[in-house]
Structures are given as C-alpha cells and as structure tokens.
Amino acid sequence: MLLWCVAGFVIVVTAALPRPLRRENKQSRLVKQHGLFAWKVIAKEITGRNTKQCRERWCNYLDPTLKRGKWTPEEDAIILSMQKKVGNKWAAITKVLPGRTDNQVKIRFNSLHRKENAKKSAEAYLSVLESQKTGSR
DSSP, X not given: OEEEEETTEEEEEOXXXXXXXXXXXXXXXHHHHHOTTOHHHHHHHSTTOOHHHHHHHIIIIIOTTSOOSOOOHXXXXXXXXXXXXXXXXXXXXXXXXXXXXXXXXXXXXXXXXXXXXXXXXXXXXXXXXXXXXXXXX
C-alpha cells in the first residue's frame, strides 16, 4: 500500500499483483487443494490454460521442489558422464539429478557443450573421481 500526499489530500494506492503472478498463485493453491493429478479440474479454474499447459507449468516452473540455483561442478560432471552413457535421454539423466527438470538438464548440457572451458573443468572433475576410486582400492 502506498500513501501519497498531493495538495493536502492523502491518496491510498493498493498495488495488486500482476496478472501472471495472480495466475501462478492461483495454480499453486489449486494444486495444493486438488493434488498433482487433477489437471483437468485445475485447468477449468484457470482462464486461458488447458490441461497440458497447467501440468507443464507446474512441473517445469512452479513446483517448489525444483532447484533454481546455480549448477554445481558435480551436477555438470553427472550430466556429461550420463549423456555419454545414455545419449540425449534427458528424463533418464534427470532421475540422477533430483530437483532438476529434463528441460533444465537439456539446456545445461547444451550450454556446457558450447563452452569448451566448462567442459574441460567437468572432465577434470571426472578424472579426479576416477583416481580417487582407484586410489582407495
């Protein structure tokens, strides 16, 4: 709430949330109310979104269990090694990285792939892991 004093009058301005934030808050509330598998019911209550859009919006952006922070070198190493093993099966790689979505993993891999220096640091981390495994035996 903002208070403005203009020419001796006090004007009270209440700032409402922007429409996208209201919609996200509503979807989060509806997921808590109806559960993770009632997308048809949730979509009926959100104007302009169908079932698939509601589910994908929740899974990729609104789910509070998602990690949104910076990627760690360990996660980078896991992505690179798993991609070498299973290829571009992002859902399979995501199972090893809890809190990350397959879309996040795919975007991160493409970013690492483009940046040669990031790729080198992850490979160095993998070689350290391998030497630790052989050294401990």
